[in-house]
Amino acid sequence: xxxxxxxxxxxxxxxxxxxxxxxxxxxxxxxxxxxxxxxxxxxxxxxxxxxxxxxxxxxxxxxxxxxxxxxxxxxxxxxxxxxxxxxxxxxxxxxxxxxxxxxxxxxxxxxxxxxxxxxxxxxxxxxxxxxxxxxxxxxxxxxxxxxxxxxxxxxxxxxxxxxxxxxxxxxxxxxxxxxxxxxxxxxxxxxxxxxxxxxxxxxxxxxxxxxxxxxxxxxxxxxxxxxxxxxxxxxxxxxxxxxxxxxxxxxxxxxxxxxxxxxxxxxxxxxxxxxxxxxxxxxxxxxxxxxxx
Amino acid sequence: xxxxxxxxxxxxxxxxxxxxxxxxxxxxxxxxxxxxxxxxxxxxxxxxxxxxxxxxxxxxxxxxxxxxxxxxxxxxxxxxxxxxxxxxxxxxxxxxxxxxxxxxxxxxxxxxxxxxxxxxxxxxxxxxxxxxxxxxxxxxxxxxxxxxxxxxxxxxxxxxxxxxxxxxxxxxxxxxxxxxxxxxxxxxxxxxxxxxxxxxxxxxxxxxxxxxxxxxxxxxxxxxxxxxxx
Numbered sequence: 422x423x424x425x426x427x428x429x430x431x432x433x434x435x436x437x438x439x440x441x442x443x444x445x446x447x448x449x450x451x452x453x454x455x456x457x458x459x460x461x462x463x464x465x466x467x468x469x470x471x472x473x474x475x476x477x478x479x480x481x482x483x484x485x486x487x488x489x490x491x492x493x494x495x496x497x498x499x500x501x502x503x504x505x506x507x508x509x510x511x512x513x514x515x516x517x518x519x520x521x522x523x524x525x526x527x528x529x530x531x532x533x534x535x536x537x538x539x540x541x542x543x544x545x546x547x548x549x550x551x552x553x554x555x556x557x558x559x560x561x562x563x564x565x566x567x568x569x570x571x572x573x574x575x576x577x578x579x580x581x582x583x584x585x586x587x588x589x590x591x592x593x594x595x596x597x598x599x600x601x602x603x604x605x606x607x608x609x610x611x612x613x614x615x616x617x618x619x620x621x622x623x624x625x626x627x628x629x630x631x632x633x634x635x636x637x638x639x640x641x642x643x644x645x646x647x648x649x650x651x652x653x654x655x656x657x658x659x660x661x662x663x664x665x666x667x668x669x670x671x672x673x674x675x676x677x678x679x680x681x682x683x684x685x686x687x688x689x690x691x692x693x694x695x696x697x698x699x700x701x702x703x704x705x706x707x708x709x710x711x712x713x714x
Numbered sequence: 715x716x717x718x719x720x721x722x723x724x725x726x727x728x729x730x731x732x733x734x735x736x737x738x739x740x741x742x743x744x745x746x747x748x749x750x751x752x753x754x755x756x757x758x759x760x761x762x763x764x765x766x767x768x769x770x771x772x773x774x775x776x777x778x779x780x781x782x783x784x785x786x787x788x789x790x791x792x793x794x795x796x797x798x799x800x801x802x803x804x805x806x807x808x809x810x811x812x813x814x815x816x817x818x819x820x821x822x823x824x825x826x827x828x829x830x831x832x833x834x835x836x837x838x839x840x841x842x843x844x845x846x847x848x849x850x851x852x853x854x855x856x857x858x859x860x861x862x863x864x865x866x867x868x869x870x871x872x873x874x875x876x877x878x879x880x881x882x883x884x885x886x887x888x889x890x891x892x893x894x895x896x897x898x899x900x901x902x903x904x905x906x907x908x909x910x911x912x913x914x915x916x917x918x919x920x921x922x923x924x925x926x927x928x929x930x931x932x933x934x935x936x937x938x939x940x941x942x943x944x
Binding site: 438643660 | 731732735736737738739740742743744746764765766767828829831832855856857858915918919920921922923924
């Protein structure tokens, strides 16, 4: 083949290798997004790892104590209430439900916390008796109002993911989630076609693999650079949230997402190494064949 | 058939391009991403600077208190310049307050939140500090420090010791105001006369949600003036 044609072929295959590299990077990123950001199991596992419910339990207790101080309810009442009525397990279960509802686009903007209200009401009645208050209709009425306001306070904190903003976000998510699948398929087809063109541009396997290896190495570097920089600069830890519970959840969500991208980078690196080994073996076989001849 | 030197040149070329090309792909790839994202980059940068900063749950200190009050200074009149004393910061215990005819005898804390209200009477940051010639808004819980506030009668003395002076007020008026009714105390809070405004949730002895507030308005009897200007 003439030198000019070889150069042209090299440039074309180099360009195709670049686009394959871009496609592989985007495929990896989209796959990671599907497995993490768009996956309810992911955020639930982050919620457990960051001890979101424990932190929220403590924050909620402080708010209840402050509210109770205005109603003549001492701190001792809440020590018991937060062991029996408003537990970490209850918060965990309610939060997990609201998160899964979000991903299924079934956000309940007015969740039912009657169970919490009833438990608090019963505990308030016992507390009032202990403190010597007569349980007349006036007191019972007041306690009913207090337990209702406490359950609303519970909803304000635990029902973060049932707000109207999240309902709108859930609508958008359900509308655009299928786009990820189509994008994945489109990018996969494009990468495959480009690889086929490279494949038929060369006679020898080692030359075909050369450009594919360039593509996978480029994808590895692209998947490494961004997430590594984000993790080193601790972008996830700089999120501006004052509540320890929500801060832990969001920073864990972001950091684990970048870590997942690094895992994708490692997978791409392994693929590059495997192709490289195949290329070496293909060169080795050719050498032995030539020697025997 | 290829010569050995041609094969070596080919190997070197592969090794060279194996390093150079992926780096070129990396740089070109990121340039392409940025170019494609340019239309939405500026709003994203604004959102980033709002959503990410060095101030968050990890850096925000627990609302603990720091005491800058070391007992009465004995300064009961005259002028105190702002640079002659430690102006209280948020969370600082900077004085004590007692109210005649009640059991009120507690710390005076600058700033107000859930944690600080458990430690004393809190001076709202929406008002001033004693000596500044305007309204001073002080609140505390009705089941702790200000439980006996409704017993304060007109003419009762209120003593306020701070880290920069000793102040005496006299109860002028008491009122019960709805918690949402700011007009009930706004005039005194933003007025030109120094008024100490004490308040707590009302009623105090019933187990009930408290939609009302018990206010005690006190006029200045004696104390130094704080000069906040150069």
